[in-house]
Amino acid sequence: DGGEQSQGAYFLPEFALSPQGSFLEDTTGEQFLTYRFDDQSSRTARSDEEKDSGWDAWGTWSDCSRTCGGGASYSLRRCLNGRNCEGRNIRYRTCSNNDCPPEAGDFRAQQCSAHNDVKYQGQYYEWLPVYNDLMASCALKCQAFGKNFVVELAPKVLDGTRCNTESPDMCISGICQ
Numbered sequence: 001d002g003g004e005q006s007q008g009a010y011f012l013p014e015f016a017l018s019p020q021g022s023f024l025e026d027t028t029g030e031q032f033l034t035y036r037f038d039d040q041s042s043r044t045a046r047s048d049e050e051k052d053s054g055w056d057a058w059g060t061w062s063d064c065s066r067t068c069g070g071g072a073s074y075s076l077r078r079c080l081n082g083r084n085c086e087g088r089n090i091r092y093r094t095c096s097n098n099d100c101p102p103e104a105g106d107f108r109a110q111q112c113s114a115h116n117d118v119k120y121q122g123q124y125y126e127w128l129p130v131y132n133d134l135m136a137s138c139a140l141k142c143q144a145f146g147k148n149f150v151v152e153l154a155p156k157v158l159d160g161t162r163c164n165t166e167s168p169d170m171c172i173s174g175i176c177q
Contacts, residue, residue, distance in 0.1 A: 054081040055089075064095035064160075069107055071096045071160030072172045092172050096160075107161050112142035115153050120144075127153065137163040138171035 056078040065071040073095045079085035104110075112127040125144035133141055138161070140154035156174035163169045163176035170177065 053087070054079055054085040055087070056080055058091065061093065061095075065158060066096050066107070066160040068096050068098050068100035068104065069160070070094055070162075070168075070170060072170065092177075094160075094170070108140070108157060111140050111157055111161070112153065115142065120151065127151075132164040132166070137176050138174045 058075045058077045061073045061075050064073050071094070072092050074090050074092050076090055079089060100107075106129065108129040108131065112129045115127050116124065118124075125147070127142035128145055130141040130143055130150050133139070136152070138157055139152050140157045141150055141152050143150045157171050159170075159172050161171045163171055
């Protein structure tokens with residue numbers, strides 16, 4: 001189909017729910033996206049159980065956080081009776097599980113190398129990924145090439161990044177699941 005990207009993989013910014021849940025903010029804080037519920041779809045398939053729970057129907061699934069290699073998509077629902085609903089207002093599913101082309105490189109490595117053109121303590125470094133950090137598997141920790149120091153360049157890797165090289169679990173909103 002026309003949606004395939006032939007020039008290799010790319011990743012989309014991770015989106016986090018605001019505390020109010022009324023809008024989404026990307027991790028750079030530069031852009032605000034209003035999340036609108038599709039009233040027609042959210043009204044059609046309401047079961048008695050959903051009505052009793054106080055939740056609106058689940059919204060449509062978001063775009064996948066990655067185009068290949070396994071990513072995450074989320075769906076939101078709205079609490080209709082204020083703040084007394086039981087359960088979560090967001091759910092996740094995996095997506096884009098097709099293999100990435102070899103030239104796309106490793107997803108964690110891509111995130112580290114994105115910092116190569118940003119000065120760290122007044123200098124530029126070539127950043128390499130640190131894998132299998134048991135204490136913080138979903139933080140972006142990178143090592144400066146040829147140096148013996150490791151820096152946490154971001155508190156959370158992008159959604160869909162593998163927690164470690166030994167399992168298929170992935171980081172979603174900074175949590176390995």
